[in-house]
Amino acid sequence: MFKKILAVSLILASFSTTFAETTEVQCSSDSVFAEYSCNQCFDGGEKEQWGFIWLLTDIWSNTSENDKILYKEQQEMPEMVNLNTSKVSWSQTPDSKDFWEYTPEFEALFSTEQDWYVLGAGKSITWLKSKLSYAFQLDKNETAKGENIGLLIYPILSHTLLANGELGMSNTPHNECVLYKSAAGEVPKVTPPKTLPQTGPAEFFLLLILAMILGFGIVRFKTN
Numbered sequence: 001m002f003k004k005i006l007a008v009s010l011i012l013a014s015f016s017t018t019f020a021e022t023t024e025v026q027c028s029s030d031s032v033f034a035e036y037s038c039n040q041c042f043d044g045g046e047k048e049q050w051g052f053i054w055l056l057t058d059i060w061s062n063t064s065e066n067d068k069i070l071y072k073e074q075q076e077m078p079e080m081v082n083l084n085t086s087k088v089s090w091s092q093t094p095d096s097k098d099f100w101e102y103t104p105e106f107e108a109l110f111s112t113e114q115d116w117y118v119l120g121a122g123k124s125i126t127w128l129k130s131k132l133s134y135a136f137q138l139d140k141n142e143t144a145k146g147e148n149i150g151l152l153i154y155p156i157l158s159h160t161l162l163a164n165g166e167l168g169m170s171n172t173p174h175n176e177c178v179l180y181k182s183a184a185g186e187v188p189k190v191t192p193p194k195t196l197p198q199t200g201p202a203e204f205f206l207l208l209i210l211a212m213i214l215g216f217g218i219v220r221f222k223t224n
Contacts, residue, residue, distance in 0.1 A: 136152070153177050
């Protein structure tokens with residue numbers, strides 16, 4: 001099993017497989033944020049060709065003084081926008097079907113009486129995550145270092161539960177956007193992987209430890 005873990009770790013290093021921590025930035029830092037109506041903006045760093053981005057999560061945060069409610073039927077799942085279609089190609093691995101899933105802590109917020117999900121004032125939860133072994137992959141990157149190549153958009157549409165019991169309805173989602181840029185250097189001179197390494201529970205736990213040793217963190221974002 002150690003050899004398998006070592007092999008997986010080498011794949012992580014070679015192909016920029018990442019669930020790296022992002023840095024929140026001003027949305028005025030790049031015009032692409034305004035173009036896609038971003039409300040919160042993040043720097044996702046530079047990515048190389050064949051790199052994976054996985055273990056993605058999103059946080060629903062209620063910073064208001066009232067409860068927030070959410071309907072699943074109104075939600076759109078996060079998507080990766082290709083910012084240079086002539087030189088860049090992104091894919092979802094294994095595919096886009098059932099890529100995202102709701103977390104157990106989010107499901108626990110369901111109110112059978114009102115038929116919606118309720119988040120109390122001042123609370124935050126991880127409400128959405130990508131499934132294990134599902135990832136975005138940078139299949140082609142022919143751009144120069146520092147050029148914009150992808151924008152991962154996390155939309156969430158929630159409503160304020162007013163003191164009189166009525167809802168403050170809104171049709172505008174809160175968009176969190178993670179901007180990825182092109183990395184420098186040559187493309188790795190090896191055969192590109194088609195899927196993430198397949199691991200069992202114990203192997204995956206060890207993989208996470210190794211990844212953290214390499215300086216990785218889990219992507220998490222906050223939504224209002």
